[in-house]
Amino acid sequence: MANxxxxxxxxxxxxxxxxxxxxxxxxxxxxxxxxxxxxxILEAAEKxxxxxxxxxxxIVSVGCIGICYKEPLLDIEIPGQPRLSYGPVTxxxxxxxxxxxxxxxxxxxxxxxxxxxxESFSEIPSWHEIPFFAPQERTxxxxxxxxxxxxxxxxxxxxxxxxxxxxxxxxTPEAVVKETLDAGLRGRGGAGFPAGRKWTIAADxxxxxxxKQSDLPSYGYVICNADEGDPGAFMNxxxxxxxxxxxxxxxxxxxYAIGASYGYIYCRAEYPLAIDRLKLALEQAREKNLLGxxxxxxxxxxxxxxxxxxxxxxxxxxxALIASIExxxxxxxxxxxxxxxxxxxxxxxIINNVETLNNIPVILSKGATSWAKKGTEKSxxxxxxxxxxxxxxxxxxxxxxxxSLRQVIYDIGGGIPDGKEFKAAQTGGPSGGCLPKxxxxxxxxYEALAEAGSIMGSGGLVIMDxxxxxxxxxxxxxxxxxxxSCGKCVPCRLGTKRMLEILTRITxxxxxxxxxxxxxxxxxxxxxxxxxxxxxxxxxPVLTTxxxxxxxxxxxxxxGRCPAGQCKALITYEIDADDCTGCMVCLRACPTEAxxxxxxxxxxxxxxxxxxCDTCRQVCxxxxxxxx
Amino acid sequence: MAVTTNDRSALIPLLQQVQVEMGYVPKExxxxxxxxxxxxxxEIFGVLTFYSQFRLNxxxxxxxxxxxxxxxxxxxxxxxxxxxEDELGLENGxxxxxxxxxxxxxxxxxxxxxxxxxxxxxxDTKGNITPDQARKxxxxxxxxxxxxxxxxxxxxxxxxx
Numbered sequence: 001m002a003n004x005x006x007x008x009x010x011x012x013x014x015x016x017x018x019x020x021x022x023x024x025x026x027x028x029x030x031x032x033x034x035x036x037x038x039x040x041i042l043e044a045a046e047k048x049x050x051x052x053x054x055x056x057x058x059i060v061s062v063g064c065i066g067i068c069y070k071e072p073l074l075d076i077e078i079p080g081q082p083r084l085s086y087g088p089v090t091x092x093x094x095x096x097x098x099x100x101x102x103x104x105x106x107x108x109x110x111x112x113x114x115x116x117x118x119e120s121f122s123e124i125p126s127w128h129e130i131p132f133f134a135p136q137e138r139t140x141x142x143x144x145x146x147x148x149x150x151x152x153x154x155x156x157x158x159x160x161x162x163x164x165x166x167x168x169x170x171x172t173p174e175a176v177v178k179e180t181l182d183a184g185l186r187g188r189g190g191a192g193f194p195a196g197r198k199w200t201i202a203a204d205x206x207x208x209x210x211x212k213q214s215d216l217p218s219y220g221y222v223i224c225n226a227d228e229g230d231p232g233a234f235m236n237x238x239x240x241x242x243x244x245x246x247x248x249x250x251x252x253x254x255x256y257a258i259g260a261s262y263g264y265i266y267c268r269a270e271y272p273l274a275i276d277r278l279k280l281a282l283e284q285a286r287e288k289n290l291l292g293x294x295x296x297x298x299x300x301x302x303x304x305x306x307x308x309x310x311x312x313x314x315x316x317x318x319x320a321l322i323a324s325i326e327x328x329x330x331x332x333x334x335x336x337x338x339x340x341x342x343x344x345x346x347x348x349x350i351i352n353n354v355e356t357l358n359n360i361p362v363i364l365s366k367g368a369t370s371w372a373k374k375g376t377e378k379s380x381x382x383x384x385x386x387x388x389x390x391x392x393x394x395x396x397x398x399x400x401x402x403x404s405l406r407q408v409i410y411d412i413g414g415g416i417p418d419g420k421e422f423k424a425a426q427t428g429g430p431s432g433g434c435l436p437k438x439x440x441x442x443x444x445x446y447e448a449l450a451e452a453g454s455i456m457g458s459g460g461l462v463i464m465d466x467x468x469x470x471x472x473x474x475x476x477x478x479x480x481x482x483x484x485s486c487g488k489c490v491p492c493r494l495g496t497k498r499m500l501e502i503l504t505r506i507t508x509x510x511x512x513x514x515x516x517x518x519x520x521x522x523x524x525x526x527x528x529x530x531x532x533x534x535x536x537x538x539x540x541p542v543l544t545t546x547x548x549x550x551x552x553x554x555x556x557x558x559x560g561r562c563p564a565g566q567c568k569a570l571i572t573y574e575i576d577a578d579d580c581t582g583c584m585v586c587l588r589a590c591p592t593e594a595x596x597x598x599x600x601x602x603x604x605x606x607x608x609x610x611x612x613c614d615t616c617r618q619v620c621x622x623x624x625x626x627x628x
Numbered sequence: 629m630a631v632t633t634n635d636r637s638a639l640i641p642l643l644q645q646v647q648v649e650m651g652y653v654p655k656e657x658x659x660x661x662x663x664x665x666x667x668x669x670x671e672i673f674g675v676l677t678f679y680s681q682f683r684l685n686x687x688x689x690x691x692x693x694x695x696x697x698x699x700x701x702x703x704x705x706x707x708x709x710x711x712x713e714d715e716l717g718l719e720n721g722x723x724x725x726x727x728x729x730x731x732x733x734x735x736x737x738x739x740x741x742x743x744x745x746x747x748x749x750x751x752d753t754k755g756n757i758t759p760d761q762a763r764k765x766x767x768x769x770x771x772x773x774x775x776x777x778x779x780x781x782x783x784x785x786x787x788x789x
Binding site for chain 2: 068229234394396429486591615
């Protein structure tokens with residue numbers, strides 16, 4: 001059984017046999033689902049089933065559907081009925097819902113979230129009607145949360161490996177490269193280099209190498225960069241956990257297109273679940289002859305090895321990543337030569353991000369024209385974002401490129417919680433910048449973001465409100481880049497350290513007004529003279545916060561004040577005499593015994609003993625603790 | 629062009645394997661690997677210390693991982709770190725407590741940003757944590773350990789007595 005028709009037939013039969021007479025209870029057990037308590041829901045569901053013989057269903061764990069703020073999620077799918085989603089559920093509610101649905105045929109519940117692709121329940125909205133999902137376009141996340149990532153048949157029945165089949169059977173490698181070029185797919189790892197151009201260069205070099213030498217194990221390599229290191233980003237993790245085959249298929253197509261026989265997936269060690277699912281997916285693909293020797297009965301052979309990263313942010317840079325696979329310190333090399341000319345072990349290599357590769361099967365199965373219908377002229381397609389921070393609806397989202405920041409934050413994200421005011425949107429992680437409310441109508445595409453001083457990056461989108469200190473944010477990112485700097489080139493190694501020192505002294509209340517000019521002098525020199533992207537982009541958070549939030553820097557330096565009330569050296573905690581009820585909750589919670597007072601009497605904080613740990617403010621039910 | 633040798637590329641996976649088994653990479657392991665791969669110990673040490681995953685010393689009995697990603701940072705991770713370090717009496721960047729009971733690690737990002745701030749103590753992952761809750765989680769473990777050692781002492785007394 002090795003041709004695609006036979007494989008597809010097998011998958012269809014498997015899936016219909018599995019689903020035919022048995023209901024399915026799906027629990028979101030991505031990393032986020034687990035953190036929200038997904039495992040307790042799984043236990044509750046198992047227990048409910050064990051205690052009720054009438055409930056006949058399979059319990060499966062699925063990846064992340066993206067609506068993280070409603071985790072833990074419970075999905076129920078009964079044959080012949082639409083799929084229902086409930087969340088966030090507690091173990092008790094899980095039991096109740098399962099009994100209601102399976103025994104009493106009652107579907108409504110206060111935690112009923114949505115019904116997937118069906119309008120038959122008047123009281124439960126279809127998921128397209130939920131504001132969080134309505135403006136989204138799901139291409140990359142087409143399968144996440146819908147299929148069982150541990151079953152290859154689930155992927156195949158959703159058109160999985162159809163792109164590979166079309167590429168191998170109906171197209172020449174050159175035609176596959178051209179299709180990718182025509183689609184206009186740009187690198188989703190951050191820089192936005194056209195994937196098709198990278199492939200063209202690699203394909204040319206591989207052809208030249210084949211003419212020169214005849215005894216190499218592989219004339220080219222395909223590397224999937226899954227070293228998602230940006231703090232505040234989890235798009236790739238969700239794809240790897242929820243749809244691992246899409247990446248394997250994308251890599252295999254890439255291998256065919258450029259003429260490579262081997263690939264590597266370089267995955268962060270911090271993603272153990274993603275690694276497990278990839279290992280399983282690789283085995284399944286080999287078993288079904290979708291990977292390995294003579295794929296789908298053709299002459300093309302390709303295999304993939306999985307490499308675990310060891311915790312170095314700089315290894316997201318292509319030449320550093322290659323050094324790391326080779327067993328060295330992950331230090332970048334000057335380019336050119338680019339990896340597409342001379343990469344892994346000196347062989348032409350393409351390095352594509354998880355999301356870039358995940359788009360490839362769709363481009364091949366649906367065609368470049370159809371794929372490129374979405375997006376703007378220069379930024380085609382859709383992009384996933386990890387929408388996090390001070391926003392109502394946090395989660396993993398995917399939107400058509402060209403949507404405005406405002407739409408993402410307010411329509412999908414539901415705005416800022418607790419009635420607070422929006423301050424900034426941070427894109428691009430430590431390499432990106434903070435965009436202020438004046439930029440809310442900015443469209444999300446590669447050029448517009450760069451023009452505003454930030455970058456698209458891999459998709460981290462952290463929202464900040466009035467209680468976020470922008471100087472502290474700049475200091476935070478510099479702490480990160482400084483500690484992750486590999487130390488090879490001086491501008492990055494010493495430059496980030498000096499910038500961090502300056503930012504630290506400003507947040508500690510020891511800043512001088514000349515410090516601002518010094519930062520503005522240092523930043524461009526570091527940007528222009530660093531060896532790799534890490535150093536070149538490290539000044540971005542400083543430059544954008546200086547550009548858009550200069551008054552906050554000045555308040556720290558000139559007035560000794562942190563307007564956001566975050567910098568410990570510049571704030572004091574006080575208890576408001578009008579609001580304090582003397583309930584003693586803060587007094588008991590204070591770890592340094594800095595609060596005194598008796599029951600029903602005003603409590604007082606001793607500023608000498610207070611460590612500004614914020615515990616009192618968080619435990620106070622009357623908002624009586626003030627930060628000034 | 630150099631013929632590709634895969635030996636050197638086995639270095640990092642080997643170190644990872646040692647760390648999984650031992651919890652850290654002891655000196656003896658470096659010597660062994662050096663002989664096996666014909667790579668000098670100093671070079672291995674260079675690779676080892678480059679990657680933040682590797683440890684040269686054993687960790688405490690309980691592992692406390694606090695996420696310091698951007699989303700966690702803006703939602704109060706620094707306060708969680710302060711609270712846990714204070715509770716365990718860790719100062720000046722120390723990672724492991726004197727009694728070897730706890731190691732505190734600040735992790736760049738777990739990727740569970742929607743639930744920020746996030747803490748993982750041993751196998752227990754908790755999102756939307758407050759400094760107060762983090763202290764309580766740590767205290768609970770200390771208490772459980774104290775109970776265990778009392779029980780152990782008692783059973784020892786029974787045996788000896």
